[in-house]
Amino acid sequence: MKHSLYVALLVAASLLSYAFVLPAYAAIEPAEHQQHQHHYYCPMHPEVTSATPGSCPKCGMFLITKEPDTAEPETEHKQHTDAHMPPAAQKIFEQPIASLESVVDPSVNSKTPLQTTKYICPMHPHVVSDEPGNCPICGMNLEKVAVAEPHQDVVVGVSGGMQQALGMRSHVVTKSSLSRQVNTIGTVQYNENSIGHVHTRATGWIETLTVHNVGQQVKKGQLLYELYSPELVNAQDDYTQALDYLKQDKQRGRVLLSKARKRLALLGVDEEVIHRLEKTGETIYRVPFYAPQSGFISELTIRHGMYIQPGDTLFEIVNLDSVWVIADVFENEQSWLTEGRKVSVSAAAQGLFDIDSNIDYIYPELDPVTRAMRVRIKLNNMQDKLRPGTLVDVTLYGQPKQDVLTVPTEALILTGRENRVVVQRSDTSFASVPVKIGMMAQGKAEVLDGLNEHDKVVVSGQFLLDSEASIQGSLQRLSGVGKQTNTDAHQH
Structure with missing residues (x-):
């Protein structure tokens, strides 16, 4: 009897536990199922999710699959980033990646003459169409772009407010003189033309030396040394004899006196020494020699009492x-x-x-x-x-070159193959044009071809405009084969 009662209690407890546990599992299962049902999201707008395949309602891009465990962190990070992002920045990031509406004024481009309209995929620029639609590769909405004719400059429109936001500055092309430096x-x-060398022209011995070291300053006419030379003594004796002979035979004496005087001069005897010899008639045994120029001694090769001979460099004097x-x-x-x-x-x-x-x-x-x-x-x-x-x-x-067209070097866009500048056509329209550059100096560049005087070139903020012009220039080249490209994309 007790055993039957014990079994009955166990069965009742089991039934009660199932009664409490099953509703809990029933409440948990829909939540887990709900977490795993959003398997698709938009690559451009991760906050757009779906349980079934389709297209993004914002950009039209095909939804792709994702792993359930990685979906929640990305969504949380996106919500956290958006919460701390300014509203203006959120508006910019919500636009498609290739949309240039925040920079380029579509109304200006639409008013530019000789332009056609093309539709391009922001993710696949090679997909070009003449009519609006979706990209056959990713499904994004094709963006409308104004394309100029091939023979026209690519004109980009920028509103006045955006010019102030970008800090754009322009400079007027003028003519000026330009010189390299x-x-x-x-x-x-x-x-080297002011270096003087002092040599001797007769053999002898240094008796007196007034210069003792390299670097010593000397002045022109200053005594350098005195020389005893038998050759100079003989030349002086010949000169005094010619003076005596002049008194006996003036005609013959003049010839002998001129030769004796010239000999002393060629031996390096100073004119003052010769005049002294004429007045006194006494032979000078220690012949003085003087500095031929002012300067300082850069080379000294003699000392007191040395024997010297012709060809020796005694001093080098530098002025x-x-x-x-x-x-x-x-x-x-x-x-x-x-x-x-x-x-x-x-x-x-x-x-x-x-x-x-x-x-x-x-x-x-x-x-x-x-x-x-x-x-x-x-x-x-x-x-x-x-x-x-x-x-x-x-x-x-x-x-120097006179009257040449010059632009600031900061206005140049150097690509390696060609040089370009952005020219301001009107208050809100700009065009990127190639230029041929000559001399560059003093912060200026000579313009040989591509610009005219009084043109306005952009010197700040021109790289963004050049990029937009390059994109539109690429569309010009693709516009002729747009249909063929679009067909190939559909096949892909």
């Missing part, structure tokens, strides 16, 4: 009243440099700036290692501040 480094060197600056110019800048062109030299360490001079000489050979050409500049040394070996800044100016 190159900045380089130069080295100060001796003026620093003028110096040379040797500057290196690279190979691509050599063609427009000529002798006599203007040069500006600055030595900031010495407090010298913008010293004007000219190109004195262009050396004919190039450096075999650096492929550089040497240019020589002659400068007047102001207060002897420029010393040999000093590095200076050199600016070389080329031949």
Whole structure:
């Protein structure tokens, strides 16, 4: 009896548990099923989901499948991003990727003459159609684009408000003078034309030496050394004998006196020594020799008591009243440099700036290692501040060109194959045109072809306009084969 009662209680408990558990499972199952039913979403608008295949109601793109476990994080991230994004930015990101309505004013393009209308897929630009529809590849709505005729410039319209937002600036093409210039480094060197060498023309011994070290300053006419030379003594005796013979035979004496005087001069005897010999008639055994120019001693090879002979270099005297600056110019800048062109030299360490001079000489050979050409500049040394070996800044100016069309270099769009600028046709229309560029210097570029005087070129914000013009230019090239391209896309 007890056993039957125990079994009955177990059966009743089991029935009660099923009564409570089954409704809970019934409530949970629809929620799980609801989570797994949205298997399709739009690639351009991830918040658009569906349980069945179809097209996005916003852009018309085909819905694609997704994994259930990755759908929820993406949706949460999208909602979190949208919550912190400004309304203006949300509006921009909600537009199709190829829509340029925020930059390009469609009303301006529509008013441009000689334009046709094409429809293009933002995701597949090669899909071009003459009528609105959907892309056969991805299903997106085709965007309407105005295309100019092939022989017309591609004109892009930008509203005034958008021009202010992009910070667009324009510059008027004018004629001006333009000259090339190159900045380089130069080295100060001796003026080789002002280097003087002191040699002896007779053998003898140094009796008195007044110069004792290299770098010593000397002045013109200053005593350098005294020389005892038997040859000079004999030449003086011959001169005094000619003076005596002149008293006996004036005609014959004049000839002998002229020859004796010339001999002393050729041996290097100073004119003052000869005059002294004429007045006193006494032989000078220690013949003095004087500095031929002012400067400083750069080379000294003798000492007191040394024996010297012709051919020996006794002194080297350098005058620093003028110096040379040797500057290196690279190979691509050599063609427009000529002798006599203007040069500006600055030595900031010495407090010298913008010293004007000219190109004195262009050396004919190039450096075999650096492929550089040497240019020589002659400068007047102001207060002897420029010393040999000093590095200076050199600016070389080329031949200027007068009355040439110039534009700022910042207006150029350099692609490697061609140069382009964006020209402002009217207040709200712009066109990208190719130009041929010549000389570029001083922040300006010479325009050889493609622009006229008084044209307006964009110097800020032109790259976005050039990109839009390139897209429309591509549509021009595709417009002739639009039907064939569209047919191929359908086949794909």
